């Protein structure tokens with residue numbers, strides 16, 4: 651039998667902001683308009699205010715101010731983000747709880763960097779898997795553990811396997827025992843976190859890129875890494891299996907979703923509207939309300955992505971949203987949209 655201990659009834663939502671540094675190119679022509687204060691507050695300056703004006707007023711009273719559970723500035727590493735907002739969740743996953751972590755933000759704001767990262771600054775997907783194995787190593791019980799990973803993409807409401815060289819379309823099925831499953835999705839057994847970065851980079855090279863935006867990679871594709879930890883408890887009478895799932899999601903760029911919210915004139919066809927992103931945004935809003943006012947209906951059924959993530963967005967689960975922003979003045983509107991959205995969610 652597969653079961654999860656029912657210790658919590660509602661989903662906790664944590665909202666964190668990560669502001670990346672200016673890139674080398676940006677440093678030549680962009681002004682930094684974002685400040686992070688006391689690990690909680692994000693202050694943004696309207697770039698329409700001229701430099702002269704700024705010099706005159708000397709103070710920063712014109713900044714827009716937002717506050718969150720956590721806020722990470724450009725000097726923070728992925729490990730800093732991980733330690734303060736994610737690490738404590740992993741213990742729960744090893745005990746059979748579900749969790750979802752996702753990166754939300756416009757294209758180029760640092761979602762993939764935060765989730766996957768680099769060799770020198772490994773991202774949340776890599777760090778989470780490391781901690782899973784640390785917990786297993788330290789576990790004093792006689793339980794057996796099995797850790798598996800899958801990595802999929804949702805693009806234009808079609809699911810593809812990022813662990814396969816040329817994946818066909820995959821379908822969602824309702825399994826009476828396991829709930830919603832992606833039929834035929836490759837699930838690999840992993841024994842350490844060693845090769846995961848290579849695997850993620852290979853998977854990411856398979857994500858769909860639109861030809862018109864070659865320098866804005868994968869802006870419409872969602873990538874979901876799911877880490878499943880099965881703990882097999884042995885006792886005299888039966889073998890019991892406890893299953894915890896951690897989903898880490900590198901979302902499609904949020905710029906189109908906010909365009910839709912603000913009139914939608916730029917959207918020409920159905921493919922441009924990212925149904926999964928909007929559905930997830932609605933689920934997150936509902937979770938935020940649930941946290942503040944008690945139970946609320948969370949509309950999972952409206953997209954592929956939210957159906958895939960259902961277990962990690964409901965019941966005994968924890969959700970962390972990392973909203974990523976760029977500090978550059980030419981990204982002002984995207985930054986404000988992301989902060990407003992994250993502010994409403996918390």
Ligand code: ADP
Pocket residue numbers: 670671673755756757758759760761762763764867974
């Ligand atoms: P997104 O996935 O949101 O489109 P990326 O993660 O690809 O954005 O980041 C855009 C650019 O910014 C990349 O060149 C990336 O290396 C760089 N970048 C993002 N976050 C950081 C960071 N914390 N430190 C250094 N460079 C970063």
Ligand code: MG
Pocket residue numbers: 761762763867868
């Ligand atoms: Mg990306």
